[in-house]
Amino acid sequence: MGGSSEESFVKMPTIKFTKLFINGEFVDSISGKTFETIDPRTGEVIIRVAEGDKEDVDLAVKAARTAFDHGRWPRMPGSDRGTILMKFADLIDEHTEELAKLDTVDAGKLFSFGKAVDIPQVANSLRYFAGAADKIHGEVLKMSSELQAYTLLEPIGVVGHIIPWNFPSTLLFAKAAPSLAAGCTMVVKPAEQSPLSALYYAHLAKLAGVPDGVFNVITGYGETAGAAITHHMDIDKVSFTGSTEVGREVMRAAAKSNLKAVSLELGGKSPLLIFDDADVDKAADLALLGILFNKGEICVASSRVFVQEGIYDEVEKKLKEKAKHWVVGDPFDPNVRQGPQVDKTQFEKILTYIEHGKREGATLLTGGKPVGKKGYYIEPTVFTDVKDDMLIAKDEIFGPVMSLMKFKTIEEAIQRANNTKYGLAAGIVTKNIDVANTVSRSIRAGTIWINCYFAFDNDCPFGGYKMSGFGKDFGLQGLHKYMHTKSVVTPLYNSPWL
Structure with a gap:
């Protein structure tokens, strides 16, 4: 059993992106503040990253709101969204090693596992939901009276994704992949301990053709940037993974603001x-x-x-x-x-x-x-x-x-x-x-x-009971939680409504 080694097994990654990503551009925070992200192997500073706050969240939400209300992402055919997400996945495959290095140096994750499993799983999640993007269908309803009805599944709107530090890549795309496929726009707040890979994914999203304003990343602290997301009146849903204590605060903020939808994946003692x-x-x-x-x-x-x-x-x-x-x-x-x-x-x-x-x-x-x-x-x-x-x-x-x-x-x-x-x-x-x-x-x-453990799969819904939260990631349930169901009703020929 050995400790931290002085030997360098893999060349350290070059940190390319440290600014906020808003409306398709990397920008400094309005305050100009930055914070340190630390290498847990040594306790030393890796680099300083832009510290987003409420004002930055406001700008990101405005971009996401405009992209949702007036942009082409939620209005384009699902097959076109799927094509862009497939390209996004291909770009991730091309940069697997660099992304795995970022999560290793930022969060202490095993590089070999990240390269072989975590980052490929991110690409696979995008492909899985890309394949579902043009298969989002409602139902025709057989009504009990002289009425014809059907349901439409529509994207829920602007989503705030608050990501934990233990799986910076996997859990980002457990949320981002289905919400992108659904046609949502988003503001992502990665954990302050592990912000680097999320910024790199923002760069790749832009290269893949994800329209400006659809995928925004605000790095910063939970009590400031995260709280601004949960309280924001123009965000339609918050998806949070983290501790039960913070999950309670997310629910309180959602209730006090615009009663936005919330899904929580919280703690466990399995x-x-x-x-x-x-x-x-x-x-x-x-x-x-x-x-x-x-x-x-x-x-x-x-x-x-x-x-x-x-x-x-x-x-x-x-x-x-x-x-x-x-x-x-x-x-x-x-x-x-x-x-x-x-x-x-x-x-x-x-x-x-x-x-x-x-x-x-x-x-x-x-x-x-x-x-x-x-x-x-x-x-x-x-x-x-x-x-x-x-x-x-x-x-x-x-x-x-x-x-x-x-x-x-x-x-x-x-x-x-x-x-x-x-x-x-x-x-x-x-x-x-x-x-x-x-x-x-x-x-x-x-x-x-x-007779197994950690047997996760894109097809298998994942989420908790009791104080472990509610709402499912993965599977079609993971897609549908980013959608509204709209019922459309018309009278039939002999209906008393005519």
Whole structure:
């Protein structure tokens, strides 16, 4: 297990875009302010980026409003929008390596994974929804009276997309791809920790032929630029991914302003249930992947692992052994499996939770300490003897910290899995189809993975229950949440209306 390396495995990217992108142009913020974006591998400044504020959001919204109300994007045939989105996807493919480097240096993400998975997935999301752009149809309705009716699906309008820092590219296009296909215009606010790739995508959107004003990017802070988006009277919908606490503020702002539509993908404390018949080695691999992938900075992380008593000791032993061989270090190193946490704040928050776990009486099986002398690296951490009411078992830590717990019966596993305010995802490991069916129907969460984890797909809707939010990304539900349904009614020949 290594720390941040002095060796340079990949040449650092050249940062080309640091200004706001409004109405098809890169511009300075009105205030002239900039902010630092930090390399989590070292804690050092990468570059300064334009700091957008309310006045900049106003300009971006005005551009998006004009493009929606008077521009050609929502009015062009869906096939034409699809053609432009296909070109956008091709341009992303041409710049995969550069985009992956930006997310690595900005957010600490594994370069090899970004290059092989994250950025290609962005292009694939655009192609998926590009293919749907000319297949947006309403229904003909058989009315109960002498009336003829049909529905139209129309773009919802100007959308504010507020993007988190853990998947800067993937989650941007989980929102932007369907809303672009629907014919919406937008203002994107990337996280202040990871703004660089969003600005590069704005450049590529322009090259692809996305009309000016359709795709605007405002970099800046959540409490200023983000708040301006959620409060804005000319934005028709806000799509937010982030913490439950901020999600509440987004809803309040939407209610206080123009009662704009809101979709929220929020926190999680996802359970992974491993039953006695599971293959111990594979179960341990899934459990570690579920909490350590993307250094635990993923909303569906399987941070609560429940293991049936018959194989608990074996699983515990395997987890300890495998965690010690999990390589932590420079995310540009192809041998590394876990890079740094995104910033100092997140790094310190995770270490604070680890100390909470110790004080509350949980047993530290492995890990629990920082790695290296610079950067924000933390060892893979597994706690045993965890009780359901401990902070580490209740709160979303958003880091590489697993709570390992024992259960006896299926009924106990279901009850404890549901004993959380969250309901984003869950995993089940068993060879028994009856157990899999029973448990998957009983857990209150938006996605259930059986004998797999992180099995995302463009065809599969994703979103939460309870305090994990509402509204679905991906699939046709991900497209329809950016559309209004309009009903059109006319009388028939013998109708009393005539």
